[in-house]
Amino acid sequence: MNIQNLNCLIDLHLHLDGSLPLHTVKELAEQQGITLQMTDGELKKKLSVPAGCRDLNEYLTKFEFPLTLMQTPEALEKCMHDLLTELEGQGVQYCEVRFAPQLHTQKGMSQNEVIEAVKAGLYSVAGVKPESIHAGIILCCMRGSDNGQQNKITVEEAARHLGSGVCAVDLAGAEALYPTEQYADLFAYAKQLRIPVTIHAGEAAGTESIRAAVAMGAARIGHGIRAAYDAETMELLKEHHITLELCPTSNLNTKVVDFIGQYPIRQLMDAGVAVTINTDNMTVSDTCIQHEYQLLADTFAFGDTQIKEFLYHAAEASFTTEDIKQLLKARITYTF
Ligand SMILES: [Zn+2]
Numbered sequence: 001m002n003i004q005n006l007n008c009l010i011d012l013h014l015h016l017d018g019s020l021p022l023h024t025v026k027e028l029a030e031q032q033g034i035t036l037q038m039t040d041g042e043l044k045k046k047l048s049v050p051a052g053c054r055d056l057n058e059y060l061t062k063f064e065f066p067l068t069l070m071q072t073p074e075a076l077e078k079c080m081h082d083l084l085t086e087l088e089g090q091g092v093q094y095c096e097v098r099f100a101p102q103l104h105t106q107k108g109m110s111q112n113e114v115i116e117a118v119k120a121g122l123y124s125v126a127g128v129k130p131e132s133i134h135a136g137i138i139l140c141c142m143r144g145s146d147n148g149q150q151n152k153i154t155v156e157e158a159a160r161h162l163g164s165g166v167c168a169v170d171l172a173g174a175e176a177l178y179p180t181e182q183y184a185d186l187f188a189y190a191k192q193l194r195i196p197v198t199i200h201a202g203e204a205a206g207t208e209s210i211r212a213a214v215a216m217g218a219a220r221i222g223h224g225i226r227a228a229y230d231a232e233t234m235e236l237l238k239e240h241h242i243t244l245e246l247c248p249t250s251n252l253n254t255k256v257v258d259f260i261g262q263y264p265i266r267q268l269m270d271a272g273v274a275v276t277i278n279t280d281n282m283t284v285s286d287t288c289i290q291h292e293y294q295l296l297a298d299t300f301a302f303g304d305t306q307i308k309e310f311l312y313h314a315a316e317a318s319f320t321t322e323d324i325k326q327l328l329k330a331r332i333t334y335t336f
Pocket of ligand 1: 013015172200222280
C-alpha cells in the first residue's frame with residue numbers, strides 16, 4: 001500500500017498553532033503589517049524545532065511567534081480554513097484540531113469569540129461537499145500556575161459548543177513543571193458537564209502522569225508513550241479501553257526516545273493497547289500524517305494490516321457521532 005495514495009487517513013492529535021502552513025504565516029504577517037524579511041527557508045527554521053532540540057520546554061518556545069499572529073477572528077478563521085484544506089489534500093478523511101482559546105485573547109477576544117472564529121474556519125471546509133473532510137475541535141486547558149479561572153471558562157465553553165464543532169477538552173503545556181493530578185478538580189467539572197476528555201500525559205513525565213489522567217476520566221491519552229515501559233500501566237489502559245494518540249516525530253523532537261528504532265510502539269501493540277498515529281504539530285515538527293505512517297512502516301516493517309488497525313482504532317476512538325464513525329470505517333474497509 002502506498003501511503004501517499006491513501007484517502008482514509010485520520011489525525012486525532014494536532015495543534016492548530018503548531019501546524020500552520022507556511023503560506024498562511026506569510027499571508028497573516030503581511031495582513032498584520034509585520035515585515036518578515038526572511039526567505040522561506042529562514043521562516044521554516046523560525047517555526048520548526050532544530051535537530052538538537054533539548055526537550056518539551058524548548059519545543060514549546062516554537063509556538064510563540066505563530067500565536068502572535070492568531071489574535072483576531074479573521075486570522076483564526078483563516079488558520080483553520082487553510083489547515084483543513086491542506087489536510088484534505090493529504091488524504092485525511094477526519095481530524096480533530098486542538099487549541100487553547102485562552103492563548104488567543106491577547107487583543108481582547110473572549111474565549112467564546114475565539115471558538116466561534118475557529119468554527120467559522122471549520123465550517124468553510126468540513127462537510128461542504130459529500131467527499132469533504134470531517135473535523136472536530138478539541139479545546140485545550142493549559143498547565144500553569146495562575147490560569148485556573150481561564151481553564152474553568154474553557155471547560156464551560158466546551159460544554160456550550162459541544163456537538164456543534166467542539167468535541168472534547170484536553171490538558172496541554174509543560175507536563176514536567178505542572179503535574180497532571182493538579183488538574184483533578186477541573187476535569188471532575190468537565191466530567192460533570194459530560195464533555196469527552198483527552199489529556200497529554202506520559203510525554204515529559206512518567207507513568208504516574210498517565211495513571212492520573214486515567215483516574216481523571218480521560219478516554220484517550222495524548223502521547224502516553226511511556227506506558228510502554230510499564231506492564232501495569234499498559235494493563236490499566238487496556239482495562240479502561242483507553243486509546244493512545246502517538247506522535248512519533250514529536251516524541252523524537254522532545255527526546256522521549258533518541259532514535260525512531262527505539263520507539264516502543266510494538267510493546268504497546270503486543271500488550272493489546274489501542275494506538276493511533278498522529279502528527280501533533282505539523283509545522284513545529286516539520287511533518288505530516290503521511291510522513292508519520294511512512295516512518296513507522298519503514299522502521300518497523302508495518303504493512304496494510306497494521307496501518308488498517310491504527311486507522312480503525314482512530315475511527316473507533318474519535319470524538320464524533322456514530323454515523324460519522326461508520327462512514328470513516330467504511331472508507332477504511334473499502335481502501336484496504
Ligand atoms: Zn500535543
